[in-house]
Amino acid sequence: MSFEPNSVPLSQIAKLRSGFPFKSADWQSSGVPVIKIANVKGGRISQDGCGFVTHAVASKVPEWMTKDGDVLIAMTGYVGEVAWVRPGERFLINQRVGRFEFLNDSTVLPGFLYYYLLQPEIRFALEDMARGSAQPNLSAGDAAKLAVPVLPLSHQRQIVSFGRALDDRIDNLRATNATLEAIAQAIFKSWFIDFDPVRAKMEGREPEGMDAETAALFPSEFEESELGLIPRGWKVVPVEQIAKISGGKQLSRDEFIDEGEFPIFGGAGVMGRANRANAEGFVIVLGRVGAYCGQFFWHRGPAWVNNNASLVTPINRAGEWLINLMWSIDMNKIKKGAAQPFVSNGDLGRVEVADPGSGLIAEFAKVGGPLFERIASLQSELNAIAQLRDNLLPRLISGKLKLPERVES
Numbered sequence: 001m002s003f004e005p006n007s008v009p010l011s012q013i014a015k016l017r018s019g020f021p022f023k024s025a026d027w028q029s030s031g032v033p034v035i036k037i038a039n040v041k042g043g044r045i046s047q048d049g050c051g052f053v054t055h056a057v058a059s060k061v062p063e064w065m066t067k068d069g070d071v072l073i074a075m076t077g078y079v080g081e082v083a084w085v086r087p088g089e090r091f092l093i094n095q096r097v098g099r100f101e102f103l104n105d106s107t108v109l110p111g112f113l114y115y116y117l118l119q120p121e122i123r124f125a126l127e128d129m130a131r132g133s134a135q136p137n138l139s140a141g142d143a144a145k146l147a148v149p150v151l152p153l154s155h156q157r158q159i160v161s162f163g164r165a166l167d168d169r170i171d172n173l174r175a176t177n178a179t180l181e182a183i184a185q186a187i188f189k190s191w192f193i194d195f196d197p198v199r200a201k202m203e204g205r206e207p208e209g210m211d212a213e214t215a216a217l218f219p220s221e222f223e224e225s226e227l228g229l230i231p232r233g234w235k236v237v238p239v240e241q242i243a244k245i246s247g248g249k250q251l252s253r254d255e256f257i258d259e260g261e262f263p264i265f266g267g268a269g270v271m272g273r274a275n276r277a278n279a280e281g282f283v284i285v286l287g288r289v290g291a292y293c294g295q296f297f298w299h300r301g302p303a304w305v306n307n308n309a310s311l312v313t314p315i316n317r318a319g320e321w322l323i324n325l326m327w328s329i330d331m332n333k334i335k336k337g338a339a340q341p342f343v344s345n346g347d348l349g350r351v352e353v354a355d356p357g358s359g360l361i362a363e364f365a366k367v368g369g370p371l372f373e374r375i376a377s378l379q380s381e382l383n384a385i386a387q388l389r390d391n392l393l394p395r396l397i398s399g400k401l402k403l404p405e406r407v408e409s
Helices: 055-059 110-118 120-129 153-193 196-202 319-328 345-350 358-398
Strands: 006-009 014-018 032-035 051-053 071-074 082-084 097-102 147-150 222-225 228-231 235-238 243-247 262-266 269-274 282-287 296-300 309-314 352-355
Touching (some): 071 110, 110 120, 110 147, 153 196, 262 282, 282 319
Antiparallel strands (some): 006 147, 032 051, 071 082, 222 228, 235 352, 282 296
8 A cells, every 4th residue: 555654743753862961081991882973873883983981970871871772863063874773782872962762652663763864865854954064963953843754553663674674684794894804904903013024033933824925025123213113124104105185076965866876975984876986996085074084984996085075095005005004093193173073184194104115015905905805895785785775765654665564573
């Protein structure tokens, strides 16, 4: 059956509350994790860069601990990013991370609201509600006006079951890619950060995990440099000598196409798709402005780099090596701004790094290349599943498409 669902203001379903305003003195290097707006991303909670407070501080604000099924939303910066708390995910919620507190007589399931908010057109609507040019802010009052369809509970459960089945597959693919990426980073760290092969040769041992030809490319001693001890013969160079850093270009909203051929990278990573590209090859992107600034992303093939991001193009060096080098830089040292954090291309270009030379970089590419190729392949599968979900959700919610009864949980 096809039907046009009735809608009600969000205020009749749930109250949106901003998280707890922890003080600067509360933050620690470890302890109870606290999610900030930068951790609400792509429908899930990312723990990268989350804050921490002591158990004593956490014990004073137990109401702000996440619960299974909580629906969260970024209220500042990248407004409209949402996450649905998975079973067992326990984090404190920082200010400007909004949590929907459902009314007792609500006829809308939390999972259904999550999938409704996940639709790109709803994200755009929330962005339009946000106020402030330098740092968009979504108020609870504005969000309360959002129209939300009220469907029969059986229909809502079908949509939630459908979405979760696809999201579970997406989560599995993400976990596999995270493992592959961690392997590549571990090899990079061993070779180019900890200098394990050099230390092994100094101790009269054969470097582990490589053939004799690769081992021969590593020196057997260190020398002093501006960065401290580095392998003899390596050079200290600014990033701008090994990579070209250029700002992205703004793409108009009407060029955001759900089924576009190429990903669009913004300050928070992929923000949509388009049929135009301004970068190709091994594309490395720096989130330059906003809550996610200082993070690096990569992609194989054509892509569009938008204006809140920068393109980092290798100069006669393998992209697999350069992205790992970028990940090894402490970006907090060059971030600027408080209300609207940003990283300047010039500051990144002046960061000094140890350059091992083309031979070792090429050898790392031989090892890391297959890992990144596999990651890219799985990412394509992940993107296809996410695209399927995003294409079908509006049709399911509108009633234009009905799932078979066996899908219902």
